[in-house]
Amino acid sequence: MFEKHPYSLLVGQYLQERSFPQSPAYLYDPIRYILSLAGKRIRPMLVLMGARLFGKENLQEVLPASCAIEYFHNFSLLHDDIMDKAPLRRGKPTVHMKWNDNVAILSGDALLVKAYEELAHSPAHKIPALLRMFNQVALEVCEGQQIDMDFESTEYVTEDEYLNMIRLKTSVLLGGALKMGAILADASDEQQQLIYDFGVNLGIAFQLQDDYLDVYGDPSNFGKQVGGDILSDKKTILRIRTQQLAVDDKREELENLLFPNQVSDEEKINRMKKLYSELAVDEYTNQLKEHFMQLAYNQLSDIDVPETDKKELFTLADMLMNRVK
Amino acid sequence: MFEKHPYSLLVGQYLQERSFPQSPAYLYDPIRYILSLAGKRIRPMLVLMGARLFGKENLQEVLPASCAIEYFHNFSLLHDDIMDKAPLRRGKPTVHMKWNDNVAILSGDALLVKAYEELAHSPAHKIPALLRMFNQVALEVCEGQQIDMDFESTEYVTEDEYLNMIRLKTSVLLGGALKMGAILADASDEQQQLIYDFGVNLGIAFQLQDDYLDVYGDPSNFGKQVGGDILSDKKTILRIRTQQLAVDDKREELENLLFPNQVSDEEKINRMKKLYSELAVDEYTNQLKEHFMQLAYNQLSDIDVPETDKKELFTLADMLMNRVK
CATH class of the missing domain: 1.10.600.10 (Farnesyl Diphosphate Synthase)
Incomplete structure (x- = not known):
């Protein structure tokens, strides 16, 4: 539904141009693999849309932050799939099934670091504000995932607790992506x-x-x-x-x-x-x-x-x- | 041997002043736990020493990066202990044994993000250079851990391969800690x-x-x-x-x-x-x-x-x- 959107193509091209070392293969092959199971790329598109909304012309300066958001999202899928013992992701075997848990843990860690590496390619004077937003969102997503796992052994979950969990686990990343675009556009x-x-x-x-x-x-x-x-x-x-x-x-x-x-x-x-x-x-x-x-x-x-x-x-x-x- | 060193005390006090939320407990209790099994704190001390060597007077500006290095080190212990199935760390049960693997994965992730959060408290104009150094070291440590795991199923490891592995897995973090201090001191x-x-x-x-x-x-x-x-x-x-x-x-x-x-x-x-x-x-x-x-x-x-x-x-x-x- 969004695959042909110009921003999706822009993000896709930028992601395509990133390359990872061949070795150690068990660290970088799983990263290439999860990124190849491309999702809808809504999150990185939101960074671009947030920037355009506030008049940012040079989207090249926005692409690193956009890529950081996509890497972060894929990092969280890698680790969540281990924790949830999920066999499939986007119709294909999950990394921990195709390789093993250790490979999924460590390649996930490396992908999270790569997200920060992309963020560091943003214009230097914007890095402190982007980093603060990114960290806040990343920590909240971890909190959301933990609360979601806690729910499995909680008999009564209230509506407010549930809304808070989905806010943390999935929604702040969308808000954060848009806000990072806005930061880059000097809003x-x-x-x-x-x-x-x-x-x-x-x-x-x-x-x-x-x-x-x-x-x-x-x-x-x-x-x-x-x-x-x-x-x-x-x-x-x-x-x-x-x-x-x-x-x-x-x-x-x-x-x-x-x-x-x-x-x-x-x-x-x-x-x-x-x-x-x-x-x-x-x-x-x-x-x-x-x-x-x-x-x-x-x-x-x-x-x-x-x-x-x-x-x-x-x-x-x-x-x-x-x-x- | 270093516990009474003034820098060790300075780092210890700074770490003591950091606080983590009470909830979700399964996310933050393990972080408090691993940090309480305080090691020798060589790595955060090296950040301070690197800064002092090049004449940095205000060590308050160096403590966030120093803390980031200590958090990163503990994050890597949390995840390595899962991968190595280690039962003990500094004489106490490892996090994945005391809780479980999922708890150790996710609290490790959160601790890595907290490391970046500390880094973001450094003086703004130093953040881009610190972030680049930190990312490089973090990625190399992941590579070193993967190469070390690969060795388990490699019959012949050469001396050069071994030296490269220990360089990545343990040594670049010492060099990186000192260099971050040097960056903060305008070397x-x-x-x-x-x-x-x-x-x-x-x-x-x-x-x-x-x-x-x-x-x-x-x-x-x-x-x-x-x-x-x-x-x-x-x-x-x-x-x-x-x-x-x-x-x-x-x-x-x-x-x-x-x-x-x-x-x-x-x-x-x-x-x-x-x-x-x-x-x-x-x-x-x-x-x-x-x-x-x-x-x-x-x-x-x-x-x-x-x-x-x-x-x-x-x-x-x-x-x-x-x-x-």
């Missing part, structure tokens, strides 16, 4: 904050939509097994809201469904969907998504640049939110 | 290179001495099991040199000793020491150590500051090399 602190908040709220909305689509998405479009979150008892916004609302027979039904191996996969998904529908958690999730979407749109509207310059980001947000196909 | 590029090379060669000499002491050290002083490297068939300089020199009956004896479970631990150590002695690899190791030591001393001598200002570093080098007690 004021106030404008930097607005574009950061836009990115964070867009990220939260996107994650809530992801929870929704895991249950209600079109299997041919979604790219993951529909109902996967239900089958793995994942604490999504739908599950958390259900746990919060279900009383009496609905509480009993929920507990039955969460008891291991009671019913077939298909029956579990269908009965959980029925419960979601009875408690209107599907509608609630959509409303919550709209709430964060609206916050994001308001923040983008408040930014003090000509409306025409915002069009690109509104369009991106619309596309991410499935408002246009 | 010229040429002087920065000399102090860097001094540190690297000192580090190589120290590692060669470590290989020697593992076999010939006084058990009451050494702090590790004497002969441990022989029992684990570790490819140290002594083993590599032996493999290179042994022919006929000595080759046969070496192969017998490397064949699993042929002899008792005590016998294996004694027979290997006999082989070392017959091939004079013990003397060779000492000569090689002296060679790198001499290189280091020459480089320190060549540095263009008053001789009295170098005394501190000469003393440190002497102490590390067991020349003074």
Whole structure:
């Protein structure tokens, strides 16, 4: 959907031009491999968009920070996949499966350092501010991943705890990418904050939509097994809201469904969907998504640049939110 | 031996004043834990010494970079201990044993980011140069760790390959620490290179001495099991040199000793020491150590500051090399 976007091509070309040593092969081959499983490159594009929004002409000066964000994202995938014991990433074997855990740990470490190395190629007078933002985001992403893992052994997760987790684990990186672009374009602190908040709220909305689509998405479009979150008892916004609302027979039904191996996969998904529908958690999730979407749109509207310059980001947000196909 | 050194106390106090959030506990408790198993703090001291050597008065401006080096070192211990399946670190359970692998991976990642966060507290105009040096060293340490792991499944390791591995894995961090101090003190590029090379060669000499002491050290002083490297068939300089020199009956004896479970631990150590002695690899190791030591001393001598200002570093080098007690 974004592969042909001029910024995606620009980032792609810059990434292509980076080269890693041939040796030690177990350190650099996995890095080449994960980067070759190119995702949508939304995050590095956001750095460029953040810079363009505030009038930055020379995008060559923005590409190192954009690349740093892409490397960081891939570093976090490498390590998260070990921790989550994930067998596949973008349809291919994960690094820790194709090689082993040690290789995935160390090549992840090296990729994180490479991200900082890219950042250091930014214009020198911008490096301190970029480094501060990057560090803040990187640490928050680690916190988010830890909180997410903690949830696996937490019986009751509150909605606020969940929203905080997705903010840290996935959304601050979007806000941070945009803000790094704004820093490079000399935007004021106030404008930097607005574009950061836009990115964070867009990220939260996107994650809530992801929870929704895991249950209600079109299997041919979604790219993951529909109902996967239900089958793995994942604490999504739908599950958390259900746990919060279900009383009496609905509480009993929920507990039955969460008891291991009671019913077939298909029956579990269908009965959980029925419960979601009875408690209107599907509608609630959509409303919550709209709430964060609206916050994001308001923040983008408040930014003090000509409306025409915002069009690109509104369009991106619309596309991410499935408002246009 | 260095615990009472004024720089060690200065670093200790600075580290003490840093605080980490209470939550998420599984992210920050392991960081507090590994930092509490305080080592000798040689590396952060080297940053201060490098700065003082070139006349830096305000050491407060040097402490963040010094702390960054200490955090980086501890990050590398956290991840290396997972990869090496080490049960103990400084006599206490390693993080991956006390908690688990996932905790050690993620808290290591967070500690690496914290190192960069400290670096970002350095004077702004120095950050680009410090960041470049730090990134180079960090990447080389990752390369050294990978090469070291590769050696486990390599039958013949050459002396040059071994020296390159210890240079990357342990020595560049000493050189980098000193050079970061020099950068903060506005030393010229040429002087920065000399102090860097001094540190690297000192580090190589120290590692060669470590290989020697593992076999010939006084058990009451050494702090590790004497002969441990022989029992684990570790490819140290002594083993590599032996493999290179042994022919006929000595080759046969070496192969017998490397064949699993042929002899008792005590016998294996004694027979290997006999082989070392017959091939004079013990003397060779000492000569090689002296060679790198001499290189280091020459480089320190060549540095263009008053001789009295170098005394501190000469003393440190002497102490590390067991020349003074």
